[in-house]
Amino acid sequence: MPSPFDQSTYQVRLDWGTAGLDRLAGADVVVVVDVLRFSSIVVDAVASGAEVGLAEAETWSRNGAAVAVAASRDSTVLVGSIRNAGAVARAVQTIQERRQARTSVVVIAAGELDENELLRFAVEDQLGAGAVIAALSARGIDHTAPDAAVAAEGFHALRAAVRHMVGASGSGREIAGGIAATARIEAAGLTPTTVADAAVLDAVDVVPVLRDGVFTRFE
Numbered sequence: 001m002p003s004p005f006d007q008s009t010y011q012v013r014l015d016w017g018t019a020g021l022d023r024l025a026g027a028d029v030v031v032v033v034d035v036l037r038f039s040s041i042v043v044d045a046v047a048s049g050a051e052v053g054l055a056e057a058e059t060w061s062r063n064g065a066a067v068a069v070a071a072s073r074d075s076t077v078l079v080g081s082i083r084n085a086g087a088v089a090r091a092v093q094t095i096q097e098r099r100q101a102r103t104s105v106v107v108i109a110a111g112e113l114d115e116n117e118l119l120r121f122a123v124e125d126q127l128g129a130g131a132v133i134a135a136l137s138a139r140g141i142d143h144t145a146p147d148a149a150v151a152a153e154g155f156h157a158l159r160a161a162v163r164h165m166v167g168a169s170g171s172g173r174e175i176a177g178g179i180a181a182t183a184r185i186e187a188a189g190l191t192p193t194t195v196a197d198a199a200v201l202d203a204v205d206v207v208p209v210l211r212d213g214v215f216t217r218f219e
Helices: 017-023 038-047 064-071 085-099 123-138 146-168 170-177 181-187
Strands: 012-016 029-033 076-080 105-109 208-211 214-217
Touching: 012 017, 012 123, 012 146, 017 064, 017 105, 029 038, 029 064, 029 085, 029 123, 038 064, 038 076, 038 208, 038 214, 064 076, 064 105, 076 085, 076 123, 085 123, 105 123, 105 146, 123 146, 123 170, 146 170
Parallel strands: 012 105, 029 076, 029 105
Antiparallel strands: 076 208, 208 214
16 A cells, blocks of 8 residues: 555655655656765866776765665666756656656655764755756656655755855864865865755756666766
């Protein structure tokens, strides 16, 4: 019997973290949104022509990478962020056209696991998820669950303040103060996306897709 929390009657769904992914009904496409910094780094790396292994990403990301691992079992996994929200919507539309069938989309805001493994709400991921959902709606993929609709409308309302909101967020301030993950990102040969750049809407026209454990450019 369907759960009232699985959002299965809607085409576009939203929840948080791996627990949220488990809570939702299965979908054709899962979009992983971890703005600071998994999604932004992977998007920028793939845009530069590189590929990023998921196993390698797990060494420097404990949030977005974990969602991607869980999602890869049954769905096409795309990486979404503020930087490529419009491109993600185009990719989903392309997938739907190729399938010639209505395509269900789950957007997972990764959030932030604390030292006790409790998931913390992350405003940057709420905004990133909202940006992706708003872009989907603009392309007619707009049968959204209430959770998804609220995120999209929140993004619309705060669009002019996104850069400030991301920079002033707890995650943004933490990164500005210096965190150990930055060294691990650099050790993996990747360039950490700055907090300011992570908040730039549609700066990149590239969507990473997970294929055989590696993020490559969606074509």
